[in-house]
Amino acid sequence: MADLSPPSLPTPYQWRAATVADARAVHALVAARERALPGGPTTEADRVAADLALPGLDPALDTRLVYDPAGLLVGRAWVHGGRRSAVDVHPAHQGKGLGSALLDWAEARARQAGGERLSQTLADDDRAAVELLRSRGYEPFVTQWQLEIELPAEPEVPGPPPGITWRFFRPGDERAAYQLTEDAFDEWQKRRKPYEEWARHTVGLDTFAPALSPVAFAGEQMVGAVLALNVPGTDEGYVERVAVRKDHRNRGIARMLLRASFRAFHRRGRHTCTLWTHSETGALSLYQGVGMTVRHSSAVYGKALATR
Structure with missing residues (x-):
């Protein structure tokens, strides 16, 4: 197998592959980089750990960490499935060629893994x-x-539409929430996640908050869910997933569940709530309709990989 260490890594930097035990140090690096941007830190520690444990990701082959002469972690890169990647360089070490070197490695690793x-x-x-x-x-x-969304006062929660009930998430709801959200996201996501991978990024997170996550039912069938996180060290609430079964959309279920989650956060002293969405979901107008506004924006960049 070809050596896939970062090409032409600048002297005197050194590299090695990551392990799951590096999650805390990697999170500190990512947070330092995000603090240098206007939006501030947005990545939670348990999400970094979940990324390092993704099914199919081999840390020995798919990750690289870069250290300065003092042994401080100053750069990292990972590639998953030959198609997704992340590259981060500490702000104090930008402009020294580390980003280019890690990007070279990421592209080489993606090609080796069969990525196009x-x-x-x-x-x-x-x-x-x-x-x-x-x-x-x-x-x-x-x-x-x-x-x-700013919540200066406790938000009102609209009543459920006919035939719908709701409550907060309980143990045993995990598989139904998985089925619901993956069915909903099948309309735009590139692949359907196995349950273990989905859980690692949702209900398996240390920050997952069942008491802040309302779910809706038509009879015994879960037809809507808002999965929320209670992230320490912030005064904001965070919504991780919103999904409504296709045959129950446009009935106000998502609006009801979002407002219920916002109210639950408000009662716990969180007077701002945030979430992320993207252009492929078509959900931006839904969130704006419940009073949310855009705080920051980002983009997913892609490149076809030429074979070598």
């Missing part, structure tokens, strides 16, 4: 990284928005 197209998500405010990707032939193809 590689993508990466960047905040619109991350101008240096956007410029680097564009200089390498990447083009944006999906827009993502972080939306927010």
